[in-house]
Amino acid sequence: MNPLPTPKLLIICGPTASGKSDLALDLARQLDAEIVNADSMQVYRGMDIGTAKTTPAQRAEIPHHLIDIVDPDRLFSAADFVTAADAAIETIAAKGKRIIVVGGTGLYIRTLLRGLVDSPSGAGEIRQQLQQEACELGNQAMLERLRLVDPELAERIHPNNLVRIIRALEVHQLTGIPLSQYQQEHGFSTPRYPFLQIGLKVERQELYRRIEERVERMLSEGLFEEVQGLLDAGYGAELKSMRAIGYKEACAFLAGELGREEATELIKRDTRRYAKRQLTWFTADPETIWLEYPGNFASISRHAIDFFDKEV
Secondary structure (H helix, E strand, O other): OOOOOOOOEEEEEOOOOOOHHHHHHHHHHHHOEEEEEOOOOOOEOOOOOOOOOOOHHHHHHOOEEOOOOEOOOOOOOHHHHHHHHHHHHHHHHHOOOEEEEEOOOHHHHHHHHHOOOOOOOOOOHHHHHHHHHHHHHOHHHHHHHHHHHOHHHHOOOOOOOHHHHHHHHHHHHHHOOOHHHHHHHHOOOOOOOOEEEEEEEOOHHHHHHHHHHHHHHHHHHOHHHHHHHHHHOOOOOOOOHHHOOOHHHHHHHHOOOOOHHHHHHHHHHHHHHHHHHHHHHHHOOOOEEEEEOOOOHHHHHHHHHHHHHOOO
16 A cells, blocks of 8 residues: 655745734635644634734634644643644644645744754753853853854844853754754755745835834734733743743733833734744744735735645
8 A cells, every 4th residue: 555645735934923823724725724823822712812813703614723732831832833733734734635834933943844943952061051151151151152153143043042042052062063054054955844934925015004003903903911811820920931922921911010001012013023933933044935015815825726736
């Protein structure tokens, strides 16, 4: 018996507020597909408004996988994502459905397609030393140190992501080679699935306008009330999930540390900055095809149909 072919993946990526979810729904309707979520925050239950999840009605119409699969106090890594995504892809393929992976978490998408980067790991002493230095000097100082030895990677890491900063410094200290170099070499490996990756291109000022509108909509829909409910349920402001954009500022507002207007402006600013980091990540991938949406659905649809119909 011939083995079943490896499922093809249509990847929809791009910055926040670029229209990924709407496009994925439109394509899923046309292609008889199901959707696999690749957003690191939408995996969490109870975090709906601030993560811009599709509505229950939309998910009833088009099955979505990897949404609401863990509680907010559970750490969920890229490796966890790949394990869950592989299982979802197998399930969808067994139904004879096409598969659309949609999200803005670049690490999730890259790990799904390429696997975990095979880079050296220390015995623990170097990492402990770096963690101690981070406690003494602060995240920003560690990021600036990384910028001296691996400016390419430092540009893509937020100062709050101390785990990635320390990991990159650890690799360089062990080998003298920037982690970004390992990642670049790793990018040429054979992908785990045949894929077509479409990035949504939005003019910068238009993207910022959409971000402003999205934040205002989230607040009108009850973002602060959602966060209060999470706090009341015992999910503390110190959790990694509660440090995400929107949730962190809401926690500060609810604790009386920020006014409502200040919290709102901070959410907008941090979302704009996050969108810039997403664009830096995805534009570094030469295999991404950048197309405008909405207004270009016919072209995007043709690319998708040609990809699924083509023999591998």
